[in-house]
Amino acid sequence: MKVLMCNWKGLGQEAVYNILLKKNYCVDRIIWQEIRGFEEDEYLENCLIEKLRMERYQFVITINYFPIISKTCERYGVKYIAWTTDSPLYTLFSKTIYNSCNYFFIFDRDSYMDLKNRGVSNVYYLPLGFDADSFSNLEITENDKEKYSCDVSFVGSLYRERTYYQYLERLPEYLKGYFEGIISAQQKIWGYNFMEELLDDSIMKELKKYISFVDSEKNYIGTEKLLFANSFLGVEVTARERERYIREAASKFLVDIYTGSDVSDIRNIRNKGYVDYLQEMPKVFRLSKINLNITLRTIKSGLPLRIWDIIGNQGFLLTNYQEEIPDFFEIDKDLVCFESEKDMMEKIDYYLKHDDERKEIIQNGYQKVMKYHRMEQRITQILELIGEN
Template sequence: MEVKMKIGMLTWDCFGKEDMSEAFKRLGHDVVECPFLDNAEPEDKGAVEGLERQIRESDPDLLFSFNYFPIVAMVCKNLGIPYMSWVYDSPHVRMYHYTIAYPTNYVFVFDSAVYEEFHKGGVPTVHYLPMAANTDRLREMNHFREFGKTPWKPQHEVAFVGALYREKHQFYRRLTGITDYTRGYLEGLIGAQKLVYGYNFVQEALPDKIIKDMQKSLPMQVRAGEVESIEYLFAQYVINRQITALERFELLAAAAEKYGLDLYTPDQTVQIPGCSNHGSLDAYAWAPYVYKMSSVNLNITLRSILKGIPLRAFEIMGAGGFLLTNYQEDFLSYFTPDEDFVYFESREDMLSKIAYYLKNDDERKQIARNGFEKIASRHTYVHRAEEMLSYWKHGEVR
């Protein structure tokens, strides 16, 4: 018989907290919300003591949060409470903190490459767990008449929801004082990586000379208590983000030129011929309508996600939308290409597959149905909650 537990859920401005809370409750557990400032650090003694008092008052059997927070790990270790976190950001530098190895931690990451890195490093508290979708909630979101009254009504058959990373404060744009050699090296590295899906070589291709020159314009440093390398910071936060910015713009511009495009992105200044930029869209309340109403939903993965399946892909399939995505290795462990989803390997491949599936409605709709059924039967938040709790109950380490 399942033992009823009291689960403390740290609530901050994150996606999925409602779905995860519902999943724990459906499994028969109580959930108590614990408001949390996600910028608190373990070096802040006052913040640690305040969080300890808050957790004692809630008195949970375990604590859960989306993403990993060293201060929470420290408090849970002090109180002897299991800390369960599910990381969906990439990169997530807070994982690279000495607290990650605390025995009270159960840290789940959606990118198998990140799991492999920690596993090889001898950290037994990190586990691999893909993202999920709440298919019950998404299935019920069929008020299309209401959606049509909003400023976000689709105008084309192809859509993309997500950031373009072209903001003025983007780190790569701050590299104004680097040498011509460094600039040429980085542009060559970016150009080469853009041609390759399935393997990211940016971090290993950054020599000390290039790092030191970049640091003159962008003085990144590893913070106290963290164990990531300076190469990691520049590769993931600077270069891979720039690759994503270039790649998304180029691929979306190509799709818009040939087929038209509905773009939902925070930057309303972006103008692309053939594209209707609708601005920002609430991912929880409105994005599922886009996924349902668009014939082709594009996913162009952030390059710092090395193998993992982005949350956007689960939401698209979980809403019953047709997913056309770049290649990511982890897809193949759970879904069948051309049956549950479709992937592309180049700009030309993407364009040809858009053309094919816009002409072949029945095949496209069947793939969307298959993807939805696969999510509903194996990849909901309830499935994930059961998996996470099993690690704690049975002490499983893999």
């Protein structure tokens, strides 16, 4: 059985590749470093055409969705599997989503329901999982313990260096005030994102006097509210929340942060820069007494890969609440959630003082992930659903 995998940026690609090999598929790959356009890319299209003319593939598979790949698979009558790891994924508003070759696997239930309601065929809800094979041989040395051990850690961007919200400075005061109100209100609520709902047509009409939404009609369907709510407002909410929560944690505890963001103005933290996903990040999770997760607000209901990676690497997870967490984990038994800065601080203090309870939660979560939520199990589900198993 021969399949074709197309690799661009995205975590989880090597895991999918290795799992398919493990399942006795012969996997060809196209790997490209840059993409000239999601709808049109002559180089990628020619590579695909050459492959599809020479071989008969069971399916083509990617992490995330690429309209140019869908167009080519539709032309040659080959199944195209797209498993999302980002949310929202703007290419899911491409007019190509209705191609009959497509099989979508969506990790965020709200995004899945949106596709279903728009009449998209062959769309399935499938959460992310833990890449147990890649991390199975983790070895912790004495040097690792000295380098990565800490009370509290956070891995991720603070979005200080890349938020679109700064470009709104030229807006009239009443528009800026309206958007500030949305941001302020959203920061008070975990588990339900309502920013897009508050962008009515009159506000969007006024906004478009100052901001141009390029290519919103030619190839894409109704993305302007979604684009603004997420790229502008959602990322700004996340940036403010992450900074606020990390500042609060650092006001009492020593916090190690692994980020490319400039955090030199935050006291009592140690910024250790970027961390390698496969080689270093698992050691951070294993050797931190408490791992903080503050989910990107553009993920409406689902569980980001970070949650699976922390628990699967036997780390203690303290996270904001997401709507889908109770579907997979028992709160306060497998992981711990916070609802506010005060709640976070109390739980950090408590679990730093109660090692036995913390270690029990680590093992509960780890055993559940290994039993029910490995990436290999997810790939098996995909193959069964498309009729390949």
